[in-house]
Amino acid sequence: VAQIVNLNGKNQIMKTSVWPTQFWKDPRLAWNRSGVFRDPILASREFRLPSEDVWHADIVLLNNIDGQYEATYPVKMLVDKFGNITWMPPSIFNTWCKMDARHFPFDTQQCELVFGSWTYDSTKVLVKCREDSASFGDPNSFYESAEWRINKVPCTESTAPIIGSDKNSSLVIFTFHLTRKPVFYQCWLITPTLIIISLIALVFYLPVQAGEKLGLSISLMLTCTMPMLLCSKYMSNGGETVPMMLQYIFSGMVLSSLAVMSSVIVVNIHYRSADTQTMPDWVKQVFLKTLPKYLGMERPSTKNDRKKKKLQKFLDKLSMQNGEVAVDEDGKPMTTKFNPAFLTNSVDVSRHATQDVADSPILGTKNGSNMWGNSSGSNLTNRKQRKSTDPPNPNRNRVHNSQLDVMGISRDLQIAYGCIEYIVYHFKSNDDSQKVSDDWMFVAMVVDRLFLIFFSVTCTALTFYVFSEAYINYQISG
Numbered sequence: 001v002a003q004i005v006n007l008n009g010k011n012q013i014m015k016t017s018v019w020p021t022q023f024w025k026d027p028r029l030a031w032n033r034s035g036v037f038r039d040p041i042l043a044s045r046e047f048r049l050p051s052e053d054v055w056h057a058d059i060v061l062l063n064n065i066d067g068q069y070e071a072t073y074p075v076k077m078l079v080d081k082f083g084n085i086t087w088m089p090p091s092i093f094n095t096w097c098k099m100d101a102r103h104f105p106f107d108t109q110q111c112e113l114v115f116g117s118w119t120y121d122s123t124k125v126l127v128k129c130r131e132d133s134a135s136f137g138d139p140n141s142f143y144e145s146a147e148w149r150i151n152k153v154p155c156t157e158s159t160a161p162i163i164g165s166d167k168n169s170s171l172v173i174f175t176f177h178l179t180r181k182p183v184f185y186q187c188w189l190i191t192p193t194l195i196i197i198s199l200i201a202l203v204f205y206l207p208v209q210a211g212e213k214l215g216l217s218i219s220l221m222l223t224c225t226m227p228m229l230l231c232s233k234y235m236s237n238g239g240e241t242v243p244m245m246l247q248y249i250f251s252g253m254v255l256s257s258l259a260v261m262s263s264v265i266v267v268n269i270h271y272r273s274a275d276t277q278t279m280p281d282w283v284k285q286v287f288l289k290t291l292p293k294y295l296g297m298e299r300p301s302t303k304n305d306r307k308k309k310k311l312q313k314f315l316d317k318l319s320m321q322n323g324e325v326a327v328d329e330d331g332k333p334m335t336t337k338f339n340p341a342f343l344t345n346s347v348d349v350s351r352h353a354t355q356d357v358a359d360s361p362i363l364g365t366k367n368g369s370n371m372w373g374n375s376s377g378s379n380l381t382n383r384k385q386r387k388s389t390d391p392p393n394p395n396r397n398r399v400h401n402s403q404l405d406v407m408g409i410s411r412d413l414q415i416a417y418g419c420i421e422y423i424v425y426h427f428k429s430n431d432d433s434q435k436v437s438d439d440w441m442f443v444a445m446v447v448d449r450l451f452l453i454f455f456s457v458t459c460t461a462l463t464f465y466v467f468s469e470a471y472i473n474y475q476i477s478g
Contacts, residue, residue, distance in 0.1 A: 003143040004150060004178065007097065007109065009234040013065060014097040014111045014176070017143075021088040022059060023130070029054070030083035048076040056087060057125045058118045062171070066094045101235060104243040105185035106474035108151075113174040121167040122159055129155035129172055147184070151177040179474070189245070190467075193227045196220060197252040197459050203259050204452035208270040208444060213263045221256035224249060248466045255455060262451045270444035274436035279443075287443040295449050299442055 005015040051074045078086040097111035117125045142150060153176050159168040182190075203217045227249045235243060272279075292299065 004145040004148045004176070005092070007099075007111070007148055007178065009099055009101060009104075010236055012097055012099050012236050013094055015092065015094050016113070016176075017090070017092050018113070019088050019090050020059075020061075020115065021086070021130075022056070024057070024085055026055065026079075026083045026085055028083070029079050029085065031081050046078055046080045048078055051075065051077050051087065051089070054079070054085065056085075057120060057127075059115055059125075059127065060118050061091075061093050061095065062114045062116050063095050063112065064093055065096050099236065100241060101243045102241045103470045103473050104231070104234065104245050105180055105182045105189065106470040107180050107243075108473075109148075109176075109178045109180075111176045111178065113176070114171055115174075116160070116169050116171040120169075121162060121165070122170040123167065125170060127157070127170040127172050129157055147181055148178045149181060151179055153177070182474070189227055189230055193224075193245075193249055193252065194463065196223050196227070197248075197255065197463065200252065200255050200259050201452060201455040201459055203263060204266070204448045204455060208267055208441075208448075213267065214260065217256060217259040217263045221253060221260060224253040224256055228253070244466050244470055248462065251462055255458065259451075259455065266444050266448050266451070269447060270441055272437070272440040274433045277440070279436065279439060283443060284439070287446045288439060291446050291450070292442075295446065295453075297446060297449060 003017045005017050007014050054077050056077070073090055075087070075089050093113065095111065095113060097109065099107075099109050101107055116127060153174050156173045156175070158171045158173055160171055161167075162169050200217075200220055203213060203220070206213050206216060228246065231243065231246050231249065235246065288299075291297075
């Protein structure tokens with residue numbers, strides 16, 4: 001064996017450069033048994049004779065695919081005085097090799113060269129392996145291939161029936177045990193594929209606000225087709241097994257497709273609001289209370305909450321002016337809580353008035369009187385009297401414009417007051433809508449975190465399974 005020139009995995013053809021050495025003995029070519037050569041120098045010499053002038057068995061390569069059965073270059077034969085003939089013609093053979101690419105590019109292959117006589121049966125010509133055929137696996141006996149490493153080339157003897165006859169043909173079979181060198185594929189196939197599949201999980205680490213979540217996932221899905229095209233150049237169209245590397249790339253395409261669908265779900269949840277969707281109670285319980293604890297997610301306080309806290313401190317400070325303590329309708333001391341309803345729940349600027357500001361201890365002045373000219377104490381007393389005498393009326397705190405006119409409030413001030421109450425209501429509505437939108441955004445973050453964990457675990461397990469099995473097989477065969 002000289003060299004493995006090429007092993008075409010797509011067409012399953014092995015091209016080898018070999019020196020098929022043949023040994024046999026022809027008694028008709030022996031001399032000096034009866035003193036043919038008296039000269040001792042001539043008697044000890046070896047003669048080189050043209051191959052076409054000497055009989056030789058028609059040993060050919062039986063499993064070739066290009067019609068080149070015999071030696072490429074007919075060199076001369078070496079004949080000694082005992083009739084021993086040595087013939088070693090250099091040849092380039094193309095043979096069919098059935099490849100198993102399951103562990104590509106960490107695969108091992110076994111290809112055969114089958115030699116036998118074309119016209120002689122085993123009773124006429126018996127083909128045998130050379131005694132030192134075990135040395136064929138020695139790396140020093142052939143040139144190293146750029147892609148394949150020859151582990152060993154054992155020789156076995158066999159027979160095959162001759163078509164149309166009851167006789168058998170004698171055969172010798174050289175089996176090449178080859179191991180692929182994966183350095184090229186590690187650089188140009190495995191490493192890029194690992195990076196691409198690792199980025200699939202990072203899609204769910206990208207915030208929705210970046211606006212590139214869907215674009216990144218679609219780009220990764222399309223990028224997975226590039227390694228698949230590279231694999232197709234080395235895979236046979238009629239192969240019986242699917243390479244694990246191709247399965248790995250195909251799994252990456254499936255994961256990237258799932259990432260696209262998952263990103264669509266996350267973006268849809270993120271942009272929901274109070275105007276378009278009502279959040280179910282089970283969603284609040286699962287995604288706002290239960291799952292964040294196990295996922296290590298803590299919801300930060302919003303700016304609206306901080307503003308409310310500042311405003312609450314300011315209102316508490318006002319309620320404690322002049323040593324007075326605000327009380328509720330039952331006369332119990334209370335801490336004033338910010339409630340925009342003390343201004344209004346109505347959005348009519350011109351017709352409907354505001355909350356009973358005259359009864360609010362918050363708007364009291366430093367001298368104990370409120371903006372209506374009444375003292376805080378009388379307001380509290382009137383409130384208690386109304387509670388005990390009047391029936392429950394949800395609109396009892398409403399003061400119409402006519403009453404404001406009686407109190408001496410100018411029309412301009414009434415309009416300004418109505419505008420203020422509308423602004424307060426508007427801000428309160430915006431705060432409520434923003435709170436619902438923030439809840440949906442947080443639900444999207446929780447779903448994003450779930451997908452991040454799922455895809456990270458899946459990609460890691462898939463990578464470990466594929467390459468650990470291929471590496472173990474490579475170490476055992478190598």
